[in-house]
Amino acid sequence: MQAPELPASAELGAGAGATPRPVTSVLPNVTVVSHGRVVWRGTVDLRQTLAGIESGRIQPRDTFQNREGRLPPKPRGYYREFVHPTAGASDAGPQRVVQGKGGELFYSADHYQTFVPLN
Helix, strand or coil: CCCCCCCCEEEECCCCCCCCEEEECEEEEEEEEECCEEEEEEEEECHHHHHHHHHCCCCCCEEECCCCCCCCCCCCCCEEEEECCCCCCCCCCCCEEEEECCCCEEEECCCCCCCEECC
């Protein structure tokens, strides 16, 4: 079964009773970097990954620790990381979506070196 198609800007909730936040789900001109090497350039479409996160179909890979402090400081366990598949990668690849308990979403194309806020 395929995930429902979402528009390039959708609204995802932060949990039960939360107000949905607009989310950017299609990012142009992205450079995906793995182990210091460019593995892909172009538009990244996060719609299926975000729909999978919202529906619970995609489970978190782990708790994101934010050790380098690249995201706003929060208590341990606040952020969860999800894999966004990278074409041609033999492992999980470098792309991640990180979600905060407050519904914040961030995308990393280079395994946590940089982040783009999605909402």
